[in-house]
Amino acid sequence: MTSRGTYPQGVGEAPDGVPVPRLSSGTTTIGLRCGDGVVLATERRATMGHFIANKTTIKLFRIDRHLGMTLAGSLGDAQAVIRQVQSEAALYRARVGRPLWVEAATTFASNLLNASRFSPYFGWFIIGGVDPTGPRLFSVEASGGSAEERFVSIGSGSPFAYGVLENAWHAKTGVQEGVDLAVRALTAAMKRDSASGDGYAVATITERGFVEIGPSEIARRLAALGLA
Numbered sequence: 001m002t003s004r005g006t007y008p009q010g011v012g013e014a015p016d017g018v019p020v021p022r023l024s025s026g027t028t029t030i031g032l033r034c035g036d037g038v039v040l041a042t043e044r045r046a047t048m049g050h051f052i053a054n055k056t057t058i059k060l061f062r063i064d065r066h067l068g069m070t071l072a073g074s075l076g077d078a079q080a081v082i083r084q085v086q087s088e089a090a091l092y093r094a095r096v097g098r099p100l101w102v103e104a105a106t107t108f109a110s111n112l113l114n115a116s117r118f119s120p121y122f123g124w125f126i127i128g129g130v131d132p133t134g135p136r137l138f139s140v141e142a143s144g145g146s147a148e149e150r151f152v153s154i155g156s157g158s159p160f161a162y163g164v165l166e167n168a169w170h171a172k173t174g175v176q177e178g179v180d181l182a183v184r185a186l187t188a189a190m191k192r193d194s195a196s197g198d199g200y201a202v203a204t205i206t207e208r209g210f211v212e213i214g215p216s217e218i219a220r221r222l223a224a225l226g227l228a
Helices: 075-096 102-115 158-168 175-192 215-224
Strands: 011-013 019-021 029-034 037-043 046-048 051-054 060-064 067-073 123-131 134-140 146-148 151-154 200-206 209-212
Touching: 029 067, 029 123, 029 134, 029 158, 029 175, 037 060, 037 067, 037 123, 037 134, 037 175, 060 075, 060 123, 060 200, 060 209, 067 075, 067 102, 067 200, 075 102, 075 123, 102 123, 102 134, 102 146, 123 151, 123 200, 134 151, 151 158, 158 175, 175 200, 175 215
Parallel strands: none
Antiparallel strands: 011 019, 029 037, 029 151, 037 200, 046 051, 060 067, 067 123, 123 134, 134 146, 200 209
16 A cells, blocks of 8 residues: 555545545635735645645634644645644643744644654645744744755645745845735636635644635735735
8 A cells, every 4th residue: 555645635544445535725825924924825725636626625724823834735634733733732722821933833733744754744835924023934844854945835836836926026025015915926827827716724823823815805916916
């Protein structure tokens, strides 16, 4: 039997050895570090190979009031990692009496993924938030390697998103400008990547906490940007 996460995208292996479809989020996820916070954004499509399996997939998660994550890869594997990071953040807050810092959450996720690298969780993550050191943003790949980022995109649509991000991100980008930039980058990806689509999920994380942008506000921004 093939080990968890080692088979090709969209294909698993049943106990009797018969290949079966495997739900993948083959996706576009985005993180932006801004002067006053962090923006995390994804679209909502999940696929099984070339089949669109779900159009309302949740890929953007609140970990704590100051901390969030996005996922790409095998949906089940990635969600399992998210749940463990959420649990660790809640446990740390209960034991220590203060929130888990962003880099510490990244280290936990990195160690978790590295410990299972021979039977891997097939997922890639963006972790972002605000703590006493300021806005922080990290990417973590499936074997546990992590890197701090100014902006990052992960998933099948990321090459198209990077074309927008590389051109428009700057050191003085604020959270509100970052939301518009994330929406523009997601739109570019959804126009060219068949595994990305079906709507937007965008959240800001500032000193006031994790706030997800509602559909009506996203629609207003799309119209203002000429993307509606």
